[in-house]
Amino acid sequence: MYGVAAEHYLEYAALRGDASDNLPGVSGIGEKSAAALLEAAGPMAAVWADLEHAGGANVAAAIDSWSTERGGRRTGPSVVRRLAAPGARERFDFNVAIMAGREDLDLGISPDVPGTPGLLPLDPPRVSRVVAHLNMEETRQLALRVLTEPPASAGGAGGPQGS
Known part of the structure; x- marks a missing residue:
């Protein structure tokens, strides 16, 4: 590109x-x-x-x-x-x-292990804690919306509700 x-x-x-x-x-x-x-x-x-x-x-x-x-x-x-x-x-x-991306941060998630933290949707307090250090409220809200709500296909015909 x-x-x-x-x-x-x-x-x-x-x-x-x-x-x-x-x-x-x-x-x-x-x-x-x-x-x-x-x-x-x-x-x-x-x-x-x-x-x-x-x-x-x-x-x-x-x-x-x-x-x-x-x-x-x-x-x-x-x-x-x-x-x-x-x-x-x-x-x-x-x-x-x-x-440069960081590879040395332990976010406490393990998406490769079924049933453990890391699979979407993520735990809202955890996402908020991880993103809050940026001091950018819009970014925090976006992360919460994208990472903590059920995927659109899981929310039925109308998609995810509320927020």
Whole structure:
């Protein structure tokens, strides 16, 4: 959908930012340049290493070569300048840290074991407790509605009732 391999999506999102979460991206790097960068130069670890050790020469050449093959403009040097700008790496690293999923949280649910917490619908107080730390009432209400009410197919012809 974005022209980026799935394994690069987090880096893509961190580069371009996410307006819906109020996370600005690296200044001057939008959807197109982020996708081109990752497609042409590979993972950001390699890009940052090239910027550090070769001033971004290899990244600029890779982007220009990639763009030329597709009949596009040569933008390698400008992309490298934006990545090398003060605060660019910090913005990228911050976005990655915020956007990355957490796998170290014990939510006390076990959806793979029938009859245990984790199968929908979930326990409303538990969902409320887990989501409340976000301090976003609309998100809490949405989580409660989606996760604690019976699925639409279980609620009869009219769907779930009340709330």
